[in-house]
Amino acid sequence: MRNILKLHNRLFFVFILISILGLLNIFSVSRSFGEVLFIRHVSYVLIGILFYFIFSRVKIPEWKELSYVFFALAIFLLIFVLLKEKGVKRWLHIAGVSFQVSDAVKPLIIYFLSMMWFKNKKAGYRDSFYLFFLHSIPFILVLLEPDLGSAGYFIFLFGVYLLFSRFELKIKLLYVFCFLSLILSFNFILFLIFSAVSLLYVIFNARFVTGDKLFLTLAILMPGLTVPFVFNNVLKEYQRKRIIYFLNPSKDPRGAGWQILQGKLAIGSGGIFGKGFLKGTHKSLAFLPQAHSDFAFSSFAEEFGFIGSSFLILLYFLLLRDLFNLSLNLGGFSSYFVLGVFASIFYSFFTNLGGVLGLLPLTGIPLTFFSYGGTNFVIHSMLIGLSVSFMK
Amino acid sequence: MEKIFSNKILKFSVYFVTVLFLFKIFEIQILKGEFYEEKAITIKSKKIRLPSKRGRIFDRKGRNVAYWRTGFRLLRNGEVFLEDVSFEEIVNYLEDPDSSKIFSVYALPYRFYPYKNIYAQTIGFTGLPSEKEIEEGIDPLLRTGKSGIEKFYDEILRGKDGYKFLLIDAKGRVYSEETRPPIEPVDGKDITLTLDFELGRYIDSLFKPYEKGACVVLKPKTGEVLALYSKPSFDLNLLTGKREKEELLKILNDTLKPLLNRAIQGLYPPGSIFKVITSLIALEEGVIDTNEFLYCQGKYRFGNRVFKDWKEEGHGRVNFFRGIEVSCDVYFYEVSKRIGLKRFLEYFEKLKIFDKTDIDLPGEKKGFYPTIEFYKKRYGKYGYGEGNALNLGIGQGEVLMTPIEIALLFGAIALEGKCKKPHLLKNKETDYFELPFKSENIRILKKALFRVVQGDKGTGRLAGVKGLNIGGKTGTAQNPKGEDHAQFVAFFPFENPEYVVYVIVENSGMGGEIAAPLAGKIIKWIYEKYIKAS
Numbered sequence: 001m002r003n004i005l006k007l008h009n010r011l012f013f014v015f016i017l018i019s020i021l022g023l024l025n026i027f028s029v030s031r032s033f034g035e036v037l038f039i040r041h042v043s044y045v046l047i048g049i050l051f052y053f054i055f056s057r058v059k060i061p062e063w064k065e066l067s068y069v070f071f072a073l074a075i076f077l078l079i080f081v082l083l084k085e086k087g088v089k090r091w092l093h094i095a096g097v098s099f100q101v102s103d104a105v106k107p108l109i110i111y112f113l114s115m116m117w118f119k120n121k122k123a124g125y126r127d128s129f130y131l132f133f134l135h136s137i138p139f140i141l142v143l144l145e146p147d148l149g150s151a152g153y154f155i156f157l158f159g160v161y162l163l164f165s166r167f168e169l170k171i172k173l174l175y176v177f178c179f180l181s182l183i184l185s186f187n188f189i190l191f192l193i194f195s196a197v198s199l200l201y202v203i204f205n206a207r208f209v210t211g212d213k214l215f216l217t218l219a220i221l222m223p224g225l226t227v228p229f230v231f232n233n234v235l236k237e238y239q240r241k242r243i244i245y246f247l248n249p250s251k252d253p254r255g256a257g258w259q260i261l262q263g264k265l266a267i268g269s270g271g272i273f274g275k276g277f278l279k280g281t282h283k284s285l286a287f288l289p290q291a292h293s294d295f296a297f298s299s300f301a302e303e304f305g306f307i308g309s310s311f312l313i314l315l316y317f318l319l320l321r322d323l324f325n326l327s328l329n330l331g332g333f334s335s336y337f338v339l340g341v342f343a344s345i346f347y348s349f350f351t352n353l354g355g356v357l358g359l360l361p362l363t364g365i366p367l368t369f370f371s372y373g374g375t376n377f378v379i380h381s382m383l384i385g386l387s388v389s390f391m392k
Numbered sequence: 393m394e395k396i397f398s399n400k401i402l403k404f405s406v407y408f409v410t411v412l413f414l415f416k417i418f419e420i421q422i423l424k425g426e427f428y429e430e431k432a433i434t435i436k437s438k439k440i441r442l443p444s445k446r447g448r449i450f451d452r453k454g455r456n457v458a459y460w461r462t463g464f465r466l467l468r469n470g471e472v473f474l475e476d477v478s479f480e481e482i483v484n485y486l487e488d489p490d491s492s493k494i495f496s497v498y499a500l501p502y503r504f505y506p507y508k509n510i511y512a513q514t515i516g517f518t519g520l521p522s523e524k525e526i527e528e529g530i531d532p533l534l535r536t537g538k539s540g541i542e543k544f545y546d547e548i549l550r551g552k553d554g555y556k557f558l559l560i561d562a563k564g565r566v567y568s569e570e571t572r573p574p575i576e577p578v579d580g581k582d583i584t585l586t587l588d589f590e591l592g593r594y595i596d597s598l599f600k601p602y603e604k605g606a607c608v609v610l611k612p613k614t615g616e617v618l619a620l621y622s623k624p625s626f627d628l629n630l631l632t633g634k635r636e637k638e639e640l641l642k643i644l645n646d647t648l649k650p651l652l653n654r655a656i657q658g659l660y661p662p663g664s665i666f667k668v669i670t671s672l673i674a675l676e677e678g679v680i681d682t683n684e685f686l687y688c689q690g691k692y693r694f695g696n697r698v699f700k701d702w703k704e705e706g707h708g709r710v711n712f713f714r715g716i717e718v719s720c721d722v723y724f725y726e727v728s729k730r731i732g733l734k735r736f737l738e739y740f741e742k743l744k745i746f747d748k749t750d751i752d753l754p755g756e757k758k759g760f761y762p763t764i765e766f767y768k769k770r771y772g773k774y775g776y777g778e779g780n781a782l783n784l785g786i787g788q789g790e791v792l793m794t795p796i797e798i799a800l801l802f803g804a805i806a807l808e809g810k811c812k813k814p815h816l817l818k819n820k821e822t823d824y825f826e827l828p829f830k831s832e833n834i835r836i837l838k839k840a841l842f843r844v845v846q847g848d849k850g851t852g853r854l855a856g857v858k859g860l861n862i863g864g865k866t867g868t869a870q871n872p873k874g875e876d877h878a879q880f881v882a883f884f885p886f887e888n889p890e891y892v893v894y895v896i897v898e899n900s901g902m903g904g905e906i907a908a909p910l911a912g913k914i915i916k917w918i919y920e921k922y923i924k925a926s
Binding site for chain 1 (some may be wrong): 398399401402403405406407410413414416417420421422424426427428453593721741
């Protein structure tokens with residue numbers, strides 16, 4: 001009991017600490033972008049903390065019927081935003097409040113999917129297909145906005161749930177192989193090595209019956225062989241280019257590569273101790289695009305150096321580790337729910353920093369609790385609050 | 393066992409990502425920190441605007457009437473010092489041995505209008521974008537259309553500026569150019585108009601003796617507008633370049649209002665021209681017989697009031713055709729009495745002649761016609777009556793029309809019912825404008841309009857052109873502030889009308905004496921340049 005209380009306090013403490021560092025950074029950035037950003041973000045943080053307190057005290061019912069209602073509402077919102085005629089199809093304006101739909105529906109969808117995974121007892125191939133289908137619905141709707149970065153979360157969540165779930169190894173491997181085959185298909189040598197090793201493993205493993213072996217072989221070879229074929233032979237040149245830029249904007253000669261370089265310049269010029277608070281030069285020269293949202297980490301790293309940025313990374317590590325441990329300590333539905341919250345913050349952490357540090361393509365995902373943005377902050381505060389509420 | 397293994401993978405991935413990121417920032421900030429620091433301190437980015445060119449405007453004969461010329465902008469220590477100067481002027485500054493200042497010169501495209509003041513209000517001018525336009529994402533230095541065609545077709549004509557990005561070292565020298573690919577400027581698209589600028593220049597020469605006026609020439613079959621002239625005008629080139637703000641202020645303060653496009657914004661009493669509407673209503677309602685004669689003594693008694701004819705001694709025996717030919721007021725007082733105020737007002741509601749013509753220009757005004765409510769408000773509940781109908785019938789009532797509306801009305805009369813609405817962009821399709829009268833009645837009216845120009849007593853005979861049959865109508869609008877506005881409107885060739893010409897000369901006198909001969913010269917020009925040539 002004492003242990004759990006401690007965890008509860010630590011989660012809150014780390015969440016607040018990251019938010020304060022984020023506020024400092026936005027204050028510094030907003031001096032060249034206009035103070036209004038900072039003032040707005042302060043109000044987002046206050047609303048977020050309020051949401052944290054409200055939702056950490058409620059007792060969430062665990063009803064299957066309710067989860068269907070939630071899912072239907074989420075799908076309705078995601079379709080509704082697609083029907084907008086003009087502008088970016090990511091935002092909805094209801095009763096004077098604007099919010100980013102793909103973030104706003106997260107609590108509803110996590111609730112529904114947790115329930116589905118928790119209630120699923122049979123754990124056969126068909127069940128996994130069904131669950132994958134459920135995950136792909138929000139994925140496709142967000143992809144149509146179009147927002148590949150945010151959509152990716154739902155597939156990522158599937159992977160996390162699958163590993164966590166009690167599906168047999170062969171089913172987990174089926175999806176892992178599919179995924180790896182797809183990723184590696186763009187490099188022939190890697191694909192060859194991967195397929196040889198995994199095929200040997202599958203074929204000479206006595207645990208698998210013939211049917212499983214067939215399935216797994218297909219999973220290893222099919223995506224890797226068909227995707228490059230379609231890509232090279234069916235698609236036209238301009239379609240290929242569009243897909244490459246879509247998947248990896250930094251290859252686009254019109255600018256993303258330049259952004260990453262500028263981000264690295266900002267981070268690198270911070271050195272060990274940084275240039276000091278408010279003394280960063282890159283953002284004020286408008287070198288850094290999106291210094292308050294996508295590239296928030298870069299401007300922070302410039303001003304606070306290796307000391308500051310590694311401290312920030314460790315704070316995220318603590319937050320993620322605690323959420324994961326909490327999920328393990330809880331049971332049943334709540335365990336899946338907290339894992340969904342963990343997955344959301346983990347996804348934002350590694351796609352945002354991975355993009356900024358040049359390890360992954362840029363996705364435009366903000367760094368949760370640190371970057372500027374209302375919906376993302378408030379929704380994740382609420383999710384942390386809900387996670388804490390399960391401890392009681 | 394497997395479950396625990398899977399959870400370990402998840403936990404391991406958190407550790408792995410954290411360590412990977414820590415290693416990466418260690419590499420960027422500490423191992424390569426100095427390298428990045430040096431680069432970041434010494435190099436600044438600079439955005440250089442690559443101006444786009446605004447689309448050109450051509451007239452119907454392919455003459456280039458708005459394009460761009462090169463002008464120079466001189467910067468001293470990075471700030472604009474001289475705008476739109478010639479190269480010779482720049483050389484003067486650069487040769488100055490005393491100047492220790494850093495000068496830089498930019499060659500920029502400036503708008504140029506070779507026809508200067510011809511159709512200036514119709515073409516319109518450009519200027520720096522308004523705050524609202526900047527909010528909508530237009531570059532603060534990109535000029536947008538402010539009036540006329542330049543405004544109406546701004547989205548076609550306007551280009552999109554590009555930028556290039558230079559890296560500049562601490563001393564302001566260019567460090568490298570190609571760090572970030574430049575955004576190429578996109579030029580605006582050209583447009584071709586239906587206007588004839590040589591005709592405009594000719595009309596301007598005819599208007600030389602007069603201060604104010606307007607002229608419209610259009611082709612009713614297609615809606616093409618050949619001339620949309622308004623005087624006084626101004627040189628469009630004054631509103632682009634170094635002194636544009638002062639010049640615009642000067643033009644705005646001019647009491648003659650040169651910015652007003654009288655052809656579409658001037659509201660005038662149509663005067664006797666309006667007798668065509670009175671005639672058409674009377675024919676449609678069957679209140680007159682075209683062969684019925686009246687005797688005009690120069691006066692018309694109505695109750696205890698006497699209404700005068702414009703010709704004091706009267707016109708003698710007058711039937712419908714004679715009435716139009718000599719523009720006999722007495723005849724039309726009688727016709728108006730028979731129509732009655734109520735019927736007039738009903739027709740005004742029905743007729744579309746007071747509506748905007750929807751020409752492709754901003755700021756078009758619509759005409760004005762009275763209603764019962766208007767009379768009650770103006771004259772009191774019992775202060776108006778059938779006497780108002782008599783004034784309406786000869787066009788001296790409260791009715792006001794713009795030149796383009798009158799020209800369109802005559803287009804529809806010339807084509808016996810309907811014609812195309814006017815437009816300035818070539819090949820633009822417009823709707824039909826229709827009159828709610830039987831074409832046989834319009835044909836009767838046309839016969840009378842023929843006599844206005846071709847008859848020996850016709851008020852518009854001074855508009856006559858040898859070898860060409862013309863139909864038309866004069867109008868003299870009484871003006872309480874001074875001399876009358878002389879007006880004349882004509883269509884020709886009478887047998888197969890292709891053109892409508894409308895002329896108004898403000899404060900000049902009688903329509904038949906001033907406007908008709910002026911219009912006659914324009915008709916002759918068109919006859920020679922267009923009809924004979926084809």
